Amino acid sequence: MKADTSDSHPSPTAEEFLFRPLRPEQASKVAPCQDNCPCGTSIRDWIAPIAQRTHLGLSKRDAYTRAWELIVDNNPFPAVMGRICPHPCETQCTRSDRDSAVAVSSLERYLGDWALDHGLKLPRLEPTEDPLSFGVIGAGPAGLSYAYQVARRGHAVCVYDWHPEAGGMLRYGVPEYRLPRSVLDAEIQRIVELGVEVYADVRIGTDLTLTELRERHQHLFFGLGAQQARMLHVPGERGPGVWTGTDFLERYNTGRPLSAGDHLAVVGGGNTAIDVARVGRRCGAQVTVLYRRTLQEMPAIEAEIKEAVDEGVEFMDLATPVEVLRTQSGELRGLVVQRMRPGALEGDGRHVPEPIPGRTFELPATSVIVAVSQEADLRGLEDIAPHPGASNGVESAENRVSFGGDVLHLGIASAAIAEGKRAALQACNPVELADPTDHRKPLVKSERSALSDRVEDQETDPGLRLHNPGLEVRATISDAEFLKEVERCLSCGSCLGCYQCWMYCNAGSFTPVEDPSPGNYFVFDSDICEGCGKCIELCPCDFLSQY
Numbered sequence: 010m011k012a013d014t015s016d017s018h019p020s021p022t023a024e025e026f027l028f029r030p031l032r033p034e035q036a037s038k039v040a041p042c043q044d045n046c047p048c049g050t051s052i053r054d055w056i057a058p059i060a061q062r063t064h065l066g067l068s069k070r071d072a073y074t075r076a077w078e079l080i081v082d083n084n085p086f087p088a089v090m091g092r093i094c095p096h097p098c099e100t101q102c103t104r105s106d107r108d109s110a111v112a113v114s115s116l117e118r119y120l121g122d123w124a125l126d127h128g129l130k131l132p133r134l135e136p137t138e139d140p141l142s143f144g145v146i147g148a149g150p151a152g153l154s155y156a157y158q159v160a161r162r163g164h165a166v167c168v169y170d171w172h173p174e175a176g177g178m179l180r181y182g183v184p185e186y187r188l189p190r191s192v193l194d195a196e197i198q199r200i201v202e203l204g205v206e207v208y209a210d211v212r213i214g215t216d217l218t219l220t221e222l223r224e225r226h227q228h229l230f231f232g233l234g235a236q237q238a239r240m241l242h243v244p245g246e247r248g249p250g251v252w253t254g255t256d257f258l259e260r261y262n263t264g265r266p267l268s269a270g271d272h273l274a275v276v277g278g279g280n281t282a283i284d285v286a287r288v289g290r291r292c293g294a295q296v297t298v299l300y301r302r303t304l305q306e307m308p309a310i311e312a313e314i315k316e317a318v319d320e321g322v323e324f325m326d327l328a329t330p331v332e333v334l335r336t337q338s339g340e341l342r343g344l345v346v347q348r349m350r351p352g353a354l355e356g357d358g359r360h361v362p363e364p365i366p367g368r369t370f371e372l373p374a375t376s377v378i379v380a381v382s383q384e385a386d387l388r389g390l391e392d393i394a395p396h397p398g399a400s401n402g403v404e405s406a407e408n409r410v411s412f413g414g415d416v417l418h419l420g421i422a423s424a425a426i427a428e429g430k431r432a433a434l435q436a437c438n439p440v441e442l443a444d445p446t447d448h449r450k451p452l453v454k455s456e457r458s459a460l461s462d463r464v465e466d467q468e469t470d471p472g473l474r475l476h477n478p479g480l481e482v483r484a485t486i487s488d489a490e491f492l493k494e495v496e497r498c499l500s501c502g503s504c505l506g507c508y509q510c511w512m513y514c515n516a517g518s519f520t521p522v523e524d525p526s527p528g529n530y531f532v533f534d535s536d537i538c539e540g541c542g543k544c545i546e547l548c549p550c551d552f553l554s555q556y
Contacts, residue, residue, distance in 0.1 A: 031542025032535055033510075033553040037528050038451040038502030041101035042113065047424040048083045048090075052098055052113055053500055055079035055120075057527030060495040064506040065525055070127075077124045078132055080117065084426050085157045085200055086150065086179075088125055088192050091118025092483075093183055094423045095310045103501050107455040109463040111497050112486075119491045125192070131199045136163030143436070144169065144226035146213050149177020150422040151232030151414030153200055154429030159228075160203040162437050167226065168205060171212040177234050179422065181259040182281065184288055185479045228436045232414045232429060239382045241276065245333030246379070250341030254281040254380030261288050269294040270375025274344055276330055277380035278307040283314060285378045286322045291478035296322045297372065301329040301349050301362040316482055319471045327351075327362065331369065333377060343373045383419065411436060451502030451551035458549070464494040503528040504552040510544035519544070528552070 040053040055076040058065065062072035080087045091114055102110035143159045145152045148170035156166045174180060175197050179188065201207060211217055222229060238253030240246055250270075254277065260267050273289040275282050278300040289296040298317075300307055304326045307314065318324070325346075332345035348368035351360035413428035414420075466483040474480045486494070504527075511519040511531055518538040519531040545553050 031545060031555055032538050032540050033533065033542075033545050033548075033555065035504070035531075035533055035552060036449075036554055037504075037552065038449050040501040040503070041103060041450065042098040042111075042501075045101040046098040047421065048427045048430075050080060050083045052111075053498060053503055054527060056111075056116065056495050056498045057500060057503070057505070059492070060498055060500075061506055061527055064530070065527070073120060073123055074129065077120050077129060080120065081131055083430060084423065085131055085154065086121075086196050086422075086426065087117050088121025089179060089188060089196055090423055090426075091115070091121045092188050092192070093179075095312075095421060103451075103453045103455050103499055104458075104497060107458055108460050112464050112466075112494055115464055115466055115486045116491060116494055119486050119488075121196075122192075122485050125195050131157065131161065131203060133161045133203065134163075137437070140164050141228060142226045143167070143228045143230065144222050145230045145232065146170075146222075147177060147232035147234055147414070148172070148175035148207060148209075149232055149234040149414060149425065150179060151234070151425035151429040152177070152230065153197065153232075154426040155230045155232060155413065155433045156205045156429075157200045157203065158430050158433035159437060160200070160205045164437070166205045168207045169211045169213055169217065170207070170209055173209050175207050175209065177232075181262050182255060182284070184258065184262060184284055186287070186291070186474060186482055187284070189479075189481060228409045229411070230429070230432055230436070231410070231412045232425070234414055234425075237383060238379065241330060241379055241381065243330055243332055245335050246377075248333075248335060248339055248341070250375065251333060251377045251379065254285045254378055255383060257285055257378050258288065261292075267292065268376075269296075269378075271295060272297070272374050273376045273378065274299060274330075274372060274374040275378045275380060277382075278302065278309055279380065279382075280309050280313065281383070282378075282380035283309045283317050283322075285380050287313075287317050287320060288478075289376075289378070290317075290320045290322060291475055294376070297374075298322060298324045299328045299330060299344075299346065299372075300324065300326045302359060303327060303351060306359045316468075316471075320475060321471070329362070329364075330377075334371065341375065341377065343371050344377065346370055346372050409436070453499050453501045453551055454549045455499060458497075458499060461493075461497050463497070464490045500527075500550045500552075502551055504530050505550055506530040507549060509547040509549075510553060513543050513547055515539065515541070515543075 040051070042052045043050065046052065058067060058072045058075040062069065077087065084090060094114065096114040099110040099113050104111050140163050142165045145156045145166060145168040148168050152168055153175065156168050160166045168175065172181060176193055179193055213219070213222065238255045240253070258281070269289045269292045271294060273294040273296045275286045275289065275296060275298045282298060286296045286298050304324055327349040328346050329349060330344045331347045333341065334343045334345060336342055346369060348365045349362040350365050352363040353361050355361055411432040413432050414425035464486055466486060468483055469480055474482055506525065511521065516537045516539045518534050520534070521531055522529060542555070545555055
């Protein structure tokens with residue numbers, strides 16, 4: 010029997026296509042900034058209550074509070090992340106096609122500081138009817154994020170960390186000139202106030218065994234971080250004067266005695282290497298950063314590199330140490346440095362560095378800091394260590410163990426926060442992980458927006474900050490600057506209440522809603538629509554699309 014291949018919905022003819030009605034579809038789409046935010050925070054949606062507060066009938070305080078609550082649904086550290094996150098969201102901002110990206114980092118920092126100044130508490134959710142006990146190993150960004158998401162749902166949470174205070178690399182790896190301890194302490198305290206118990210100076214695997222943890226808790230999350238640095242494995246590196254980047258920063262950040270000598274050589278090109286170099290300058294040393302690839306391939310935050318240069322840090326690219334030089338008494342006197350050249354391209358788009366035969370030289374140094382990579386310290390936890398390629402989800406229904414953060418792979422703090430949240434949701438209620446959002450890229454008409462300058466954080470004079478090591482490099486923007494900057498958001502993929510569809514619709518298909526909210530200003534009646542398509546053409550945000 011021959012199958013019926015006829016099409017019950019034949020393609021329209023050219024004439025039908027040209028004259029078919031252009032009826033709109035109201036469809037919210039994910040903004041490009043959200044798609045590039047490690048935390049998955051909808052930046053557009055938390056900016057909207059502030060930028061659209063007049064349309065919404067909100068006071069400034071109510072608008073700020075709503076916006077902050079939207080941020081902390083994903084990230085309980087807005088004041089912290091507003092300072093240290095490189096904000097990859099900004100690289101995808103549609104506004105860049107018009108003038109410059111919205112200053113998300115400045116906005117998040119301002120709102121985070123505002124919430125601290127006004128004593129806002131982290132919002133709780135409807136408590137579960139079946140509370141469980143959760144154990145979190147590691148009080149860094151991943152562990153505290155997990156603890157927050159679990160505690161706000163009514164579960165009991167205990168956090169264990171081998172440091173004297175909570176915070177992980179946020180406290181012991183990030184210098185105070187980037188992240189004041191008062192800000193970090195205040196945002197951690199809000200998590201503790203949800204009922205989270207923090208046990209410091211406890212090393213899991215020795216002070217408390219895995220068996221004891223399993224007896225105490227029904228779920229375990231390992232957010233150990235990666236605070237054990239790797240060495241270069243070159244002759245002479247074992248001995249006085251050679252530090253790892255994490256040890257150097259922890260000693261500096263805890264106020265213990267520290268001397269870099271007259272000339273500090275830093276090996277590495279990541280954020281830890283840049284932090285070490287800038288701390289070295291604050292200790293009074295001349296600093297040279299050695300990086301085996303080109304400066305353009307350096308993974309550190311670009312703004313941090315610029316600030317380091319302003320502070321007098323010297324950079325030497327395509328160079329790597331091959332030997333640490335010492336005197337007969339064992340004192341460090343310098344490095345033998347190998348000159349490199351770019352080789353073949355790797356999968357990440359960077360070149361494989363190759364040594365240039367016969368091209369070495371000596372670099373004098375009184376201290377050397379190795380900041381090339383880090384890994385998790387899993388001593389005593391070998392039986393539970395995540396296997397290569399493990400995700401941050403629950404490994405199995407039987408062991409109820411999950412992992413997140415640098416224990417799985419090195420990354421920025423906002424990514425660790427996101428992994429902590431995802432693991433918490435999977436442990437509490439996997440249904441919450443569903444994402445019904447439309448991920449079509451919105452076709453925003455950015456050319457219709459007025460040109461406007463991006464707000465710039467005021468930067469402290471380099472000389473002043475070197476003489477005041479704890480002084481923040483950048484200042485929080487003013488309230489006036491904050492309100493001006495939120496207006497630059499184009500509300501990509503969501504209705505911003507511009508009223509153009511309502512004003513220009515001849516048929517009256519759009520009716521204003523009585524109680525509007527961001528993205529919800531009008532009800533559309535397709536039965537009345539004449540299909541002229543004018544509203545689709547006028548919509549600046551691509552909230553109205555043709556269906």
